[in-house]
Amino acid sequence: MKGRRVVITGCGAITPLGMNVPETWQALLAGRCGIDTIKAFDPAGFSCQLAGEVGPYKFRDYLPKSYRKASKLMSRDIELSIIASDEALKDAGVTTQAFDPDHITLRPERTAIQFGAGLISCDLVELAPSVAVSITDGKFDIHKWGKAGMENLTPIWLLKYLPNMPACHVGIIHDIRGPSNSITCGEVGGHLAIAEAADIVARGDAEMALAGGCEAKVNPIVMIRQCLLKRSTSVSNENPEGACRPFAADAAGSVFGEAAGVVVLEEFESAQKRNARIYAEILGTGSSTNINPAYEHLEPDGKGIEIAIKKALAEAGITPDDLDLIIPQGTGIPQDDAAEAAAIARAMGDMVESIPAWPIKSMVSHTGAAAGALDVIAALEALSESKIGPVRNCDIKAEGCRLNLRHQGQERTIRSALCCGYTFGGQTAAIVLKKLEGYA
């Protein structure tokens, strides 16, 4: 990074594999799968009836008493981001107004908040009673909607679904008043939010930043969209745990899910000063774009990913020889996996066959805007504990895929790790993390 050095001092997550980072990490190390038949609604008519869903949680436990009334303003995406942020800030050892108003250590105006967020789709069951009073002769009648239908809807309806709201609510709860952005780049929003937060700290506009992503994709509208675009698998409804098969010869599509992942970024010197545990340093980031008129897929050679990776490595000032782990997007969509693997292979050169690659979506599912944050958190844990979990559901690699995908977990020193990602619509990103000896 240019400017000040930026490190990560806290992690928080709520995922289909666990209610926090330790549970999620243990599940990833054990190769467990969090994908199952959808419970949020009856998916019988869907070509893909599977999802990664977060288990039951008591949301009130994560809200300060004074803010509990605001919970009616919150969609599930917002709830997940609040839960993950709570853990991340506690993990970083930061005291906010929500934790203890008498001993606040977070500096509100010097703290930034950047989240990747998805297009938050409205809750159809919430909307339906309004639609139901707007029907004439069995058809939707917009004249009735404009009066009775609309009046039936809660006045604050829109505020539940604006993608900047996760960052707004978390900012209010913890009194975070520095720069705040919501990156709406689909499935690479989490990566890009962390990259932007790192820039903000590096350039001195904040000394600390909360960054990550959240998305609750287990909504019929979101799920049917993936079915229509043929991005989700339709062949594995009877075998949820084997459904998502990144880079495998028999991959047939992805499985989508819900999660939030949040990390605390901090200026290195300020982290040192308060003796914070340092997971890793953000050495470099890069982003680019994929150019393909078929916006739901990567371009066949994955060039946009290759450019992002090369930029991140150049900024980090390291070469592929220094990398000991790659966490790719690895969605399980065959043509996208092939393009991503080709891009990584070109960026890594001959090293591609020796650096372990560990796609985690076969376990945690594809959680959209949260995905990049979960990848970064998995990499941080791997760097800290010198462990990589098994690659699940890739029994035979797809033809031409040169990634080093191992069925067995391994213990090894990990000096630096690369996370890369992309989204429908084109944007790509890469982040390089380096372990700092003596600070873990």
Place this chain on the structure above:
Amino acid sequence: MKERVVITGMGIVCPIGHDVQTMWDNLLAGRSGAATTTIFDAGTFPTTFGAEVKNYDLSGFVKNSTLHEHGNRGSKFVLGATVQACRQAGIDVETDPPSDGIDRERMGIYLGAGEGSVDNDVFFEAIVKGWKAQSNEMDWAKWTEVAHAGMTPYRELEQEPNLPAGHIALLTGARGETRSCLTACAASTQAVGEAVMMIRHGRADIMIAGGAHSMIHPLGVTGFNRLTALSTRNDSPQTASRPFSATRDGFVLGEGAAIVILESLDSARRRGAAILAEITGFGSSNDAFRVTDMHEEARGAVQAMQAALKDAGVTPEQIDYISSHGTSTTENDSIETLAIKKVFLEHAAKTPISSPKSVFGHLIGATGCAELITCVLAIRDQILPPTMNLHDPDPALDLDYVPNKPRKASVECVMKESFGFGGQNNVLILKRFEP
């Protein structure tokens, strides 16, 4: 050494013009873009009007427009704006390989772009057919049957807010740092600000930055009407947007796209590009107060304005003009006035302030960049755009809002501010370019 960042191209598609000069002429003449809503039948809605982009023809800008035929309204508007901006800046579009000598990996995209509309007919039909009113539950099998039969993959994909940026990549071949953000009404100001930072710190030589948004659709208007944020002056759409007036009753929903080409001074000089203005300051903050209201003491707005001034290294008395957020809502215009007073102190009364939203409406995510373009033109022509419809001044709002007609003035340095629903505040400082 930080790079200086200049503007070398501008483009706009908005309710009062599909090019920069037409927009500017109409803005100075105070010709409103508001009229009865035609995009959908809003006849019974609390608000029956808006500021629509009318008679827009993408093929007038883009040769291969079939490549973008599925694009949402925002995507189509932003393509036209990008073509205009690139043409002015000397950047090739729709050419592979380009002959402009620009390294595509050093040219990025940063948009503050909004979501596309749902596919209304099938969206509502599926709910009508699926909902079981007696038991208050959805028959998902029924819903799915209708949705599956009626929804089309591209129409669904185009609702995603990052698609406009994808269309620009396809149009221009830009492969540099690319992002899209959505911080409500502050989005494109934030996009421009963060894009400036990318160039300043060496991440890119050129950024195609701006915004695109249309919320003139049934659910969009429903959302704002329920919040009582929109003007309901249905008998007089053209005078409804009246920022800083005592009789203001909400904003007028507009739509459109605006793009600026940001470039390092080095790159602009190397290419011999004409420089339109320099962006020297960016400030960003979060209210952290309430998602429904701005902070009563304008805490976040003040912080962002002060950060931008500090970043630009200027003091309030050096600001010749403030291009306000000026939405025409009771709350915004009061809090914004308070913020200006707190930051500008005794200079507040001497600094002219106006709101282009009085003429072209509130373009939501696209609005900040559209207004930024009017700031560049104010510097170019030494004239301040007016705040129209300001015939009943609010006694509590006692600053100089440039009421009702444009004004000749010496304009060298300008502040552009935008405040988003939820509390994201973004402020830019720009000035006449001096070598």
